[in-house]
Amino acid sequence: MEKLQREVRFLKAYSLILTTVLIAFFFMAFRTDFGKQRFQEIDVERINVVEKDGTLKMVIANGERQHPGMSEGKELAPRKRQPGLIFFNSAGDECGGLVYDADKKDGAGMVYSVDQYRNDQIMxxxxxxxxxxxxxxxxxxxxWDRPDDFTLTRQNQVHDSLKTLKDEKVYEAVMKQLVAEGKYGTERLFVGRTWKDEVGLFIRDSKGKVRIKIYVDKQNQTKIETFDEQGKPVTK
Structure with missing residues (x-):
């Protein structure tokens, strides 16, 4: 009888300890405020930086898990994107990022973009x-210059509407007209090295026409060129 009582006391103590440990693990699993943590090394495919209310502010991810983008609080359709960092503002829009990659087919590259409010990149x-x-x-x-009245959300709506027509000729004609009107942005300035090994300053007008080129060509000759609205040289 005494032996049985000892075994019962042991089982009670064991149950109490086990219950305490399980409760501790339970609270640790659901704890959200861990304070500052330090790691020597960590492997991760994606990190979401959020505010306390869950608002997404930045994503660091590989190519497979990269965020597709967001406009006016709505996530865009899944698409292939490069690895890097994507930034989001408090209005629910993607507002820029840093992406990079390299392969034989698509080449090598790195781009840091600054987006216009509720639109695509302007720098x-x-x-x-x-x-x-x-x-x-x-x-x-x-x-680039981009219009305020043709937001990224509006662009996607137009694109989807044209696709539902299933008429490639109509799609191409409308898209060509929108591009000509500058709805998808107009390049205005480039400072750097071109594909033709020209290094300098290249300025375009509001219609995207090259108007001024100040550069050194690949033969190390300095050039200053201006053009009229039709693209014809004015001076050299």
Missing amino acids: QLQYMQDLEGSKARTYGLKI
Whole structure:
């Protein structure tokens, strides 16, 4: 009888200890405020940086798990993107990022983009290089103008509507017209090295026409060129 009582007391103590440990593990598993942690090394495919309310502010990810982008609080359709960092503002829009990669087919490159509010990039610091054939490269600073009334959300709506028509000719005609009107942005300036090994300043007008080129060509000749609205040289 005494032996049985000892075994019962042991089982009670064991149950109490086990229950305490399980409760501790339970609270640790659901704890959200771990404070500052330090790691010597960590392997991860994606990190989401969020505010306390869960608002997404930045994603660091590999290519497979990269965020597709967001406009007006809505996530865009899945698409292939390069690894890197994507930034998001408090209005629920992607607002820039840093992406990079390299392979024989698509070449090598790294791009840091700054996006217009609820639109695509208006400024990029970029580097691109062909890894086959010509081995040409270009790098520098590029800026665009973009309209305020044709947001990224509106672009996607137009694109989806045209696709539902299943008429490639209509799609191409409308897209060509929208591009000509500058709805998808107009390149205005590039400072850097071109694919033709020209290094200098290249300025375009509001329609995207090259108007001023100040550069050194690949023969190390300095050139200053201006053009009219039709693209014809004015002075050299």
